[in-house]
Amino acid sequence: MPFSQLGLHSSLVRGAQAMGYADPTPIQLRAIPIVLSGRDLIASAQTGTGKTAAFALPVLNRLGPHKAGAPRVLVLEPTRELAAQVETSFRDLGRFTDLRATVLHGGVGYGRQRSDLRAGADIVVATVGRLLDFLQERTLRLDAVEVLILDEVDRMLDMGFIHDVKRIVEMCPKQRQTLFFSATVPPEIEAVARFALRDPARVEIGVARSVNESVKHALYPVRFEQKFDLLLALLERTDFQSVIIFSRTKHGADRIARKLKAANHSVAVLHANRSQNQRIEALAGFKAGRYEIMVATDIAARGIDVAGVSHVINYDVPENPEDYVHRIGRTGRAMAVGDAFTLAEPDNAGDVRDIERFIGQRIPQLSLDGFPYLGGGAPVIDTQRPGGGGGGRQRGGRPGSSHGQRPGGGRRPPGPSGAPSGHAGSGGSHQAGGGSGPGAGFGSGGGSSSGGGVGRGGPGAAHPGVRGRFRGRR
Numbered sequence: 001m002p003f004s005q006l007g008l009h010s011s012l013v014r015g016a017q018a019m020g021y022a023d024p025t026p027i028q029l030r031a032i033p034i035v036l037s038g039r040d041l042i043a044s045a046q047t048g049t050g051k052t053a054a055f056a057l058p059v060l061n062r063l064g065p066h067k068a069g070a071p072r073v074l075v076l077e078p079t080r081e082l083a084a085q086v087e088t089s090f091r092d093l094g095r096f097t098d099l100r101a102t103v104l105h106g107g108v109g110y111g112r113q114r115s116d117l118r119a120g121a122d123i124v125v126a127t128v129g130r131l132l133d134f135l136q137e138r139t140l141r142l143d144a145v146e147v148l149i150l151d152e153v154d155r156m157l158d159m160g161f162i163h164d165v166k167r168i169v170e171m172c173p174k175q176r177q178t179l180f181f182s183a184t185v186p187p188e189i190e191a192v193a194r195f196a197l198r199d200p201a202r203v204e205i206g207v208a209r210s211v212n213e214s215v216k217h218a219l220y221p222v223r224f225e226q227k228f229d230l231l232l233a234l235l236e237r238t239d240f241q242s243v244i245i246f247s248r249t250k251h252g253a254d255r256i257a258r259k260l261k262a263a264n265h266s267v268a269v270l271h272a273n274r275s276q277n278q279r280i281e282a283l284a285g286f287k288a289g290r291y292e293i294m295v296a297t298d299i300a301a302r303g304i305d306v307a308g309v310s311h312v313i314n315y316d317v318p319e320n321p322e323d324y325v326h327r328i329g330r331t332g333r334a335m336a337v338g339d340a341f342t343l344a345e346p347d348n349a350g351d352v353r354d355i356e357r358f359i360g361q362r363i364p365q366l367s368l369d370g371f372p373y374l375g376g377g378a379p380v381i382d383t384q385r386p387g388g389g390g391g392g393r394q395r396g397g398r399p400g401s402s403h404g405q406r407p408g409g410g411r412r413p414p415g416p417s418g419a420p421s422g423h424a425g426s427g428g429s430h431q432a433g434g435g436s437g438p439g440a441g442f443g444s445g446g447g448s449s450s451g452g453g454v455g456r457g458g459p460g461a462a463h464p465g466v467r468g469r470f471r472g473r474r
């Protein structure tokens, strides 16, 4: 069904067309009619599914022409970058209307935001802290809010904002429409939803826990001492356009960036200790292609939309399984194909096991051909559950078959036969999860994400990125 049949005003259909959207995505198809009807909504959808337009288009539609006075739409976002991005989407989609949107977030001066508010905005997109500042100084009132949008609510919970979010909800009129977007809706989030919403419709697109289907992902087990060298070797042999490297810590991100720069890579860094100007410059430079690599902490993992991210590398295994899905969701957005690699130390076995349970599939373990692994070969990450159980979790089912299917030929992740000699005893690890297929051995959770990245073409094909020489973009 095209946008024109969803009941949207022609100016908004044109706005979507001007963005290059030919047809609505599944979340847009399902959410737009509900939002247009005025009903509350809880939507769980993976990042990259087009959820911003799923709420922005019908909300713009509901507003009609610009009205002077207090804002009629309030959107709460967990991070400054997301707030800026969502406000831009409102402006872009509403370019053929006279509606006004503005963004409020910390890290920059108050002056411009204050004058924008005084000039009158129909839509305010805000992070929690700065919004509360303006409410306190009474530059802003929420008594005219007709639509309240709580975006990435699970992230707000993680970041400890839920108490403030509840305060803000209470300041909005009771008579309003509330839209609630969260990648996952665990019980704590359900409780917030019960508090904020009335008789909501529910839309769930895909499985909230699944890895974006257009991403192929793999683990590269490595000892701590060789992590950076393996990263360099992967970059060297990966045909990437732009890559985001995730680090668990801010210091770690700085350290990785420093070493990459020393190795002649052009690198941007994004984390919370950087000034807002530095963050804006890093993201803009990365988006524009001035930097081929962005090193980031999880602040960048949620919702940040950079077209053409071809690869995500987790320098550290994320502690929180949900962050794995969010991090690798930075690639493969809007159905472009992307690759995601995770460098994992043997000590990370527990975290990897948690991630595999969460996503309901095994992550293939690969080693890099010709890399001088200490001890003669890549270590093995043992994700077998202590106590065993689940026959499907054996490693190396259908041995070798997947590797034979690898496209490209030139370089292939070694399987048992191609592994360096030191791998003789552990060769199976490089196709772990392979034979078992996505979800196998995970009980009921397992089947939920079948068809995830690894499923297509078998695990041996999970790393098509290693092909030929590195070709960074200019």
Ligand code: AMP
Pocket (backbone or CB within 6 Å): 019, 020, 021, 022, 023, 024, 025, 028, 046, 047, 048, 049, 050, 051, 052, 053, 303, 305, 333, 334
């Ligand atoms: P989001 O999930 O809102 O962050 O959107 C992810 C990406 O999909 C963004 O780059 C959007 O511009 C893009 N997008 C959203 N809706 C559509 C659509 N209907 N057709 C094509 N791309 C879209």
